[in-house]
Amino acid sequence: MLDFKAKNIEKSDYHGEGKSDSGQQVVSLAYRPRQGPTGGPGGVLFVQENILGNNLDGISLDYEYKPPVEPSVNNKINQIANLLGFLPRTIKAAFWAWSLAKKRTDARFIVHEPESALGLALANAKYILIYHQQGSLVCELKGIDIDLRFHQVMVLHLIEAWVFRKALRVYFPSIGAQKVYLETAKLNRANSFCGGEPIYNTILTDDEEINQEDLEIINNLSQKELVFLSVGSLYEAKGIDRIPQFLTLFKSYHQVDFTWIVVGQGVLESKIKASIFKGNLEENTQLITHKRLGHPAILKLMEIANCYIMLHRRSIFDFATLEAMRAGCAVVLSDIGGNPEFNINNNVILVKENNMEAIVQELSFQKLKELGTKNQKIFQDRFSTQNFKTRYKKAILKLIETV
Numbered sequence: 001m002l003d004f005k006a007k008n009i010e011k012s013d014y015h016g017e018g019k020s021d022s023g024q025q026v027v028s029l030a031y032r033p034r035q036g037p038t039g040g041p042g043g044v045l046f047v048q049e050n051i052l053g054n055n056l057d058g059i060s061l062d063y064e065y066k067p068p069v070e071p072s073v074n075n076k077i078n079q080i081a082n083l084l085g086f087l088p089r090t091i092k093a094a095f096w097a098w099s100l101a102k103k104r105t106d107a108r109f110i111v112h113e114p115e116s117a118l119g120l121a122l123a124n125a126k127y128i129l130i131y132h133q134q135g136s137l138v139c140e141l142k143g144i145d146i147d148l149r150f151h152q153v154m155v156l157h158l159i160e161a162w163v164f165r166k167a168l169r170v171y172f173p174s175i176g177a178q179k180v181y182l183e184t185a186k187l188n189r190a191n192s193f194c195g196g197e198p199i200y201n202t203i204l205t206d207d208e209e210i211n212q213e214d215l216e217i218i219n220n221l222s223q224k225e226l227v228f229l230s231v232g233s234l235y236e237a238k239g240i241d242r243i244p245q246f247l248t249l250f251k252s253y254h255q256v257d258f259t260w261i262v263v264g265q266g267v268l269e270s271k272i273k274a275s276i277f278k279g280n281l282e283e284n285t286q287l288i289t290h291k292r293l294g295h296p297a298i299l300k301l302m303e304i305a306n307c308y309i310m311l312h313r314r315s316i317f318d319f320a321t322l323e324a325m326r327a328g329c330a331v332v333l334s335d336i337g338g339n340p341e342f343n344i345n346n347n348v349i350l351v352k353e354n355n356m357e358a359i360v361q362e363l364s365f366q367k368l369k370e371l372g373t374k375n376q377k378i379f380q381d382r383f384s385t386q387n388f389k390t391r392y393k394k395a396i397l398k399l400i401e402t403v
Contacts, residue, residue: 023106024058024059024060024400025059025060025062025104025106025107025108026056026059026060026061026062026107026108026109026110026396026399026400027061027062027063027064027100027104027107027108027109027110028045028048028049028061028062028063028064028109028110028111028112029045029063029064029065029097029100029109029110029111029112029116030042030044030045030064030065030066030111030112030113030116031065031066031089031092031093031096031097031113031115031116032045032065032066032112032113033065033066034046034065034066036295037050037203037204037206037295037319038295039318039319039320040132041112041113041132042065042066042112043319044112044130044132044173044201045063045065045112047201047202047203047204047388048063048110048388048392049063050204051202051204051385051388051389051392052389052392052393056393056396057393059396059400061396062107064100066093066096067096070092071092071095071096071099073091073092073095077091077095078091084151084155085149085151085152085153085154085155086152086155087152087155087156089115090115090118090155090156090159093113093115093116093118093119094115094116094118094119094122095119096116096119097111097115097116097117097118097119097120097123098119098120098122098123099119100119101119101120101123101125102123107125108125108126108127108399108400109125109126109127109128110127110128110130110395110396110399111127111128111129111130112129112130112132113131113132113133114129114131114133114137114159114160114163114164115159117129117163117166117167118159118162118163120163120166121162121163121166121167126168126399126402127166127167127168127399128167128168128169128170128171128196128395128398128399129163129164129167129169129170129171130170130171130172130173130199131170131171131172131177131181132173132177132316133181133316134180134237134314134315134316135180135181135183135184135185135314136156136157136160136181136184136185136186137156137157137159137160138153138156138157138184138186139184139314141156143235143236143237143314144233144235144237145235145267157185157186157187158187160185160187160188161185161187161188161192164188164192164193165188165192165193167193167194168194168398168399168402169194169195169196169395169398169399169402170193170194170195170196171195171196171197171198171199171395172195172198172199172316173198173199173200173201173316173317173338174198174200174316174317174337174338174341175198175338175341176315176316176317176336176337176338176339176340176341177198177316177317177337177338178195178198179337180314180316180336180337180338196395196398197391197394198341199388199391199392199395200317200341200382200383200387200388200391201317201319201322201383201388202322202383202384202385202387202388203319203322203323203326204385206295206296206299208294208295208296209296210294210296210297210300211294211296211297213291214291214293214294214296214297215297217288217291217293217297218297218300218301218304221259221261221286222259222286223259223304224257224258224259224284225256225257225258225365226256226257226258226259226306226307226365226368227258227259227260227261227304227305227306227307228243228247228258228259228260228261228305228306228307228308228309229260229261229263229301229302229304229305229307229308229309229324229329230243230260230261230262230263230264230308230309230310231263231264231298231301231308231310231320232263232264232310232318232320233264233265233266234264234265234266234267234268234269234272234289235266235267235268236268236313237312237313237314237315238264238266238310238312238313239310239311239312239313239334240262240264240268240272240310240311241268241271241272241275242311242313242334243260243262243309243310243311244272244275244276244278244279244281245275245279245356246309246311246332246351246356246360247260247279247281247284248278248279248280248281249356249357249360250360250363251279251280251281251284253360253361254363254364256365258284259284259285259286260281260284260285260286261286261288261301261304261305262285262286262287262288262289263288263289263293263298263301264288264289265289265292269287269289272287273287298320298323299323299327302323302324302326302327302329303327303328305324305327305329306329306330306365306368306369306372307329307330307331307332307368307372308320308321308324308329308330308331308332309331309332309333310332310333310334311332311333311334311351312333312334312336312337312339313334313336314336314337315333315334315336315337315338315339316337316338317337317338317341317342321333321339321342322342322379322383324375325342325375325376325378325379325383326375326376326379327376328372328373328375328376329372329375330349330367330368330369330371330372330375331347331348331349331371331375332348332349332351332359333348333349333350333351334350334351334352335350335351335352344378344381344382345374345378347371347374347375347378348371348375349363349371
């Protein structure tokens with residue numbers, strides 16, 4: 001394996017290096033910028049930092065994000081790694097984590113993505129991996145239209161296999177997420193690594209005000225009696241292009257005036273517009289694809305909506321679904337990945353390709369209201385910040401106790 005030795009190893013902008021009274025230290029990291037609760041590895045790390053803080057029963061907790069200035073890697077290492085098929089971000093993330101582990105020799109680590117886990121493994125650090133990707137690394141990258149060469153695919157599979165096997169434990173944000181991963185992984189099997197119980201995500205309260213531009217967009221929306229909402233990138237994985245079929249059926253069966261608000265950007269925008277036209281949904285649809293809305297604006301839309309609908313092709317356990325539940329929306333999801341795990345007490349409508357029409361026929365405005373109320377309670381009972389803290393505490397104690 002590569003030995004990461006730089007000409008000059010500069011200190012990262014560490015958030016803290018405190019020691020607890022017991023000397024136990026846990027550093028959580030992700031090679032992602034610190035941008036708030038945005039989802040993915042960086043977003044979950046931010047949520048973890050805000051909920052757990054810097055001390056847990058005497059254990060010192062520190063948090064590390066991608067530094068503002070990217071690490072400088074030795075040119076020779078860069079050249080060799082590129083020739084072998086390592087992606088540029090993988091090289092930088094691994095070097096950054098390796099440098100951190102060499103500095104924090106007394107610490108144990110919680111790493112939120114496999115590229116930084118590679119650096120920890122190379123440094124022979126003790127770590128647990130919390131895997132947030134949508135399937136294998138290759139599967140996720142191809143899902144957002146990133147073209148990979150054969151040797152790059154092979155390297156990603158090898159990295160994945162090695163960092164999973166070196167980890168003390170590997171956790172996923174849902175049972176479905178682990179299943180999706182194992183279905184798309186080439187080298188790892190369920191018995192290839194030590195797996196832990198799922199660590200379900202949660203969401204933070206956002207007190208930030210909506211900026212004026214976003215507020216004007218929301219105020220100018222045409223909102224009818226019933227409001228459906230879809231939020232996500234316009235790529236295949238999110239499945240927003242499948243929703244016009246559902247709403248076309250809904251329109252044919254129900255005499256309810258409705259609005260479908262779509263927030264997102266991506267390569268499927270033209271396809272979605274064509275489906276809206278084909279389904280005669282132009283008067284029912286409000287597209288917000290020209291601008292990326294801030295998080296406070298998304299939460300405001302959740303409050304306006306009656307029903308949050310996403311027909312994902314791949315989904316592990318989305319932040320946005322939790323936000324919709326907390327806001328009191330009914331939730332309609334495709335029956336894949338981690339989505340069924342939101343459905344605790346018949347509170348989520350799960351759609352399969354062969355039951356879409358039957359589900360649409362049974363929908364009513366009253367049923368959606370009832371489901372929204374039920375979702376708020378289930379969010380508090382199962383997916384609150386306290387539930388999140390309890391799950392992470394259990395994982396941290398196991399990390400500390402493992403010899």
